[in-house]
Amino acid sequence: MKSNPNEFYYPRNFFSLIQVLAFIDSEKSKKKRTLFININKKFKNIFDRKTILFFREFLLSYFDEIKFIDYYRNIPTISKSFFLSRFQRSKIIKYYEKKIKINKNLDVSTIYGSGDDFEIVLFNILNCKPSFYFLEHGYGNLREARVAAPNFKNYIYNKIFRILYNLNFISYLPVHYERYIGILSKNINDEIYFNSYKTNKKISPKNITNIFNKIKSYIIKKKNFKISKKKLQILNIGSLTISKNKDELDKLFNQIKSLAKNKNDCFLMKLHPTFNSKDTEKFRKKLKTFLKKNKTQIHILKNGFLSKLPAELLVSLLNIKKIFSDMSSIPFNSSEIDKKLKCYIPFNYALKNTSNKIHIYRDVKHKNFFYKIGKKVLFI
Numbered sequence: 001m002k003s004n005p006n007e008f009y010y011p012r013n014f015f016s017l018i019q020v021l022a023f024i025d026s027e028k029s030k031k032k033r034t035l036f037i038n039i040n041k042k043f044k045n046i047f048d049r050k051t052i053l054f055f056r057e058f059l060l061s062y063f064d065e066i067k068f069i070d071y072y073r074n075i076p077t078i079s080k081s082f083f084l085s086r087f088q089r090s091k092i093i094k095y096y097e098k099k100i101k102i103n104k105n106l107d108v109s110t111i112y113g114s115g116d117d118f119e120i121v122l123f124n125i126l127n128c129k130p131s132f133y134f135l136e137h138g139y140g141n142l143r144e145a146r147v148a149a150p151n152f153k154n155y156i157y158n159k160i161f162r163i164l165y166n167l168n169f170i171s172y173l174p175v176h177y178e179r180y181i182g183i184l185s186k187n188i189n190d191e192i193y194f195n196s197y198k199t200n201k202k203i204s205p206k207n208i209t210n211i212f213n214k215i216k217s218y219i220i221k222k223k224n225f226k227i228s229k230k231k232l233q234i235l236n237i238g239s240l241t242i243s244k245n246k247d248e249l250d251k252l253f254n255q256i257k258s259l260a261k262n263k264n265d266c267f268l269m270k271l272h273p274t275f276n277s278k279d280t281e282k283f284r285k286k287l288k289t290f291l292k293k294n295k296t297q298i299h300i301l302k303n304g305f306l307s308k309l310p311a312e313l314l315v316s317l318l319n320i321k322k323i324f325s326d327m328s329s330i331p332f333n334s335s336e337i338d339k340k341l342k343c344y345i346p347f348n349y350a351l352k353n354t355s356n357k358i359h360i361y362r363d364v365k366h367k368n369f370f371y372k373i374g375k376k377v378l379f380i
Contacts, residue, residue, distance in 0.1 A: 005109035008122055008130070009063070010036045012114040012137035013273075014047065015310040015333060016182075018212075020112065020135065022205035023181055024062050031109065034102075035063040036118070040072045046274055051308040058218045071096060071118050082154075086161055089117055090172035096121045097171065112181070115141060115194070120173050132175050134194065136182020138329045143362060143369050145180070146188065150196035158196045179203055183336050184329070184373045208337050212316035219317065223305070230266040230297070232318050233259055235287075236311055236325035238272030239356040241279040242286060243349065252349055253290045255380060259322055259344070266297035268318070270311050277355035315341060326350045327363055327370075335376040347379040 007029075011017040017035075024033070039049045049068065052059070059066060073092055079085045100121055108130040113119025114137050123130065136142065150158075158174040165173045174195040179202070185192075186204035193199065219225050235256070243249045260267065269284070284300075291298050301307040306314065311330045314320060315338060323343045325331040327350045331343035351364050363370075371379075 004031050005107045006032045006034060007110045007112065008034050008036065008108055008119075009112045009135075010038075010114055010118055010122075011112075011135050012038075012116070013310070014051075014308075015312050015329075016114070016135050016137040018208060018215075018310070018313065019182060019205045021062055021211045022208045023203065025210070026206060033063045034065045034067060035059065036067050036069055036122075038071050038118070039068050040070045042072050042074075048308045051305070054222070054305075055215075055218070058215065067102075069100060069118075071100075071116075071121075073116060082157060086172050087170065090170040093117055093120050093124065093171040097124050100125065102126075113175070113177075115175075117172070119175065120171070123173065124171055132177045133179045133181055134177040134199065136180065136184060139184055139332060139369075139373060140359070140362075141194075142180070142182065142184055142188065142192065142373070143366055145192035145194055145199070146190040146369065147366070148193040148196075149191070150193060155196050181205065183208065184332055186336065187372050187375055209316070212313060212337075215313060216317050225317075228266075228318060229264075231262065231264050232266055232268045232320055233322040233324065234311055234314065234320055234330075235267045235269040235298075236323060236328055236330050237269065237280070237284060237287070238275055238326060238328065239277065239280055239354045240283050240326045240350060241277075241353045241355050242283050243353045248349065252346055253287060255344075255346065256287065256324055257291060257294055257296055259324060260291075260296045266299060267291065268314075268320075269298060269300040270314070271300070271302060271307070273308075275356065279355045312337065327354060327356070327359065331377050332370075332373050335374065339376065343374075343377045345374070345377055345379055 009020055011020050037047050037052055039047055056066065078088050102125055104125050104127050106126065108126055108128055110131045110133055111119045111122055112133045112135050114135050119132060161172060161174050164170045176197040177194050177199050180192060180199045181203045183204045185202040191198055288298055312333050315334050321341065323331050323334055323341065325343065325345055331345055334341055335343040354360060
């Protein structure tokens with residue numbers, strides 16, 4: 001009798017993992033599941049090993065096995081040339097095919113990947129031919145997938161690489177993701193494409209609140225965690241910078257201060273887990289000085305257990321009622337999950353005054369995209 005097939009899951013960050021748990025709850029399948037967690041220290045959306053080990057018992061109620069991997073593509077060294085980059089990525093994939101240890105004879109039905117080629121590493125090792133699903137881990141991929149309908153040139157290029165792959169000349173494969181899993185796709189009616197292939201279905205995981213409640217109970221029980229009596233509000237400013245226009249900066253600071261209306265209100269500043277900038281640090285210090293001068297409480301999450309958790313989870317764990325954020329997936333995710341939560345984004349300021357330069361052009365060009373995914377976000 002044939003055993004149940006396996007599924008491989010490779011989320012890029014903690015909130016993506018939470019979405020996976022909600023998806024698994026809704027599927028209710030009996031397939032065996034393996035979770036791959038990347039703990040490479042240079043990895044952009046790094047997981048904290050100690051935090052995952054803390055949640056190990058909880059995660060094993062969803063997965064049959066958890067595998068820690070050390071995987072890194074070193075993107076800055078990869079060429080911007082379409083052809084050359086694929087050959088470079090092929091070498092990286094081939095290198096990791098030898099390092100990653102899995103049973104190549106496993107019957108795997110689906111690989112849930114995140115677009116950084118690790119799913120290709122797994123695919124190449126296996127003797128079977130599983131399907132690919134894409135796991136959302138931010139708004140960037142969805143923003144680009146909406147406008148990535150294949151032109152003739154890219155269609156031909158990807159056909160060439162697939163032929164080279166089938167002839168065993170390269171290890172890189174233009175992946176066809178059959179489904180896209182992520183809550184930000186809920187309000188997107190556009191067709192989406194990856195590698196010139198149309199993704200057939202978008203799935204927005206439901207009942208993420210239920211997962212939050214389970215995690216909250218697990219934390220309280222295991223850490224004897226106590227909820228603060230202060231009314232906390234999250235300041236998610238991992239990329240904002242000081243505007244050259246003093247009036248614009250003053251207006252922003254006063255908007256932030258106005259959210260703390262009572263003496264018991266306290267801002268909780270959440271730093272980005274991997275991205276750091278001197279310009280943003282200057283903004284953060286200036287804002288902190290301003291708030292203290294105006295007798296507004298502020299606490300910065302730099303280290304410790306809570307700093308390793310995604311802000312979306314902190315909203316539930318700490319009973320957060322308001323979020324003030326830069327251009328980040330956090331307010332879009334959180335406003336979709338908690339209908340009572342108020343999420344503020346200083347839209348025009350955040351688009352212009354950011355240290356995360358890689359997103360400026362694309363975010364400005366596709367401003368309407370943010371209104372679609374942020375129907376409940378307050379753009380100020």
